[in-house]
Amino acid sequence: MKVISVNLGKRKTVTWKHKTYETGIYKYPVNEPIFLGETDVERDDVIDRKYHGGIEQAVYAYGENHYDFWKNLYPQLEFNFGIFGENLTVKELWEENIFVGDVYKLGETILEVTKPREPCVKLGIRFNDANVIKQFWETTKSGVYFKVLKTGHVKCDDEFILHKISKNTPSIAEVFQKKGS
Structure with missing residues (x-):
């Protein structure tokens, strides 16, 4: 897995279906490294801290390999990296192969x-x-x-290096399927 885009977003107020929302989901690629802090990404606006940011959700990564699937369903949209609200767009991110508790070195971070x-x-x-x-x-x-686990900067082309394998834990895909059923 390799980072192909680092993305940040600013607070935005939108009206949708007659209701007003504050959101940080509108993220776009930036051309400099981003700093991953303990509870969030520096200079990235997090609005709803119940579901985003914090110790357990400090950084969100999404697979570039999934983009074509969504482009086929939504051909009218402009698909810039960050459209899913991800801080890191990653080449070859497969949720079936990533396990809860796995630890990766990425750029300066763990x-x-x-x-x-x-x-x-x-x-x-x-x-x-x-x-x-x-x-x-x-x-x-x-x-x-x-x-x-260790704060620091991450940039495009940084590779995820598996540092510690978690034993007997479910994959991200398995956890997601259980929540969705």
Whole structure:
């Protein structure tokens, strides 16, 4: 797995289906390294701290390998990296091969796999279609949340180096499937 885009977002107020939301899901690629802190990514606005940010959800990574699947379902959208709200867009991220508790070295950081991302209304807002939430649950393309064990900078082309394998833990895909059923 290799980082192909680092993405940041600013707080944005949107009106969708006659309701106003504050969101940080509108993330876009940046051309400099990003700093992964203990509870979030520096300069990345996190709005709903119940579901984003914090120790267990400090960094969100999503697989570039999943983009074509979504492009086929939503050909009208412009698919920039970060569209899923991810801080890291990663080449060859397969949730079936990533296990809760696995530890990776990435750039200057050490990251521990914690859980899959659960889709919420903000993903529907970003896609301008609430159906994406149900479709997201029907896949194993959840992406991965990480805890930051060692803070530091990450940049494009940094590779995930497996530092510690977690034994007898479920894959991110397995955890996601159980939550969605």
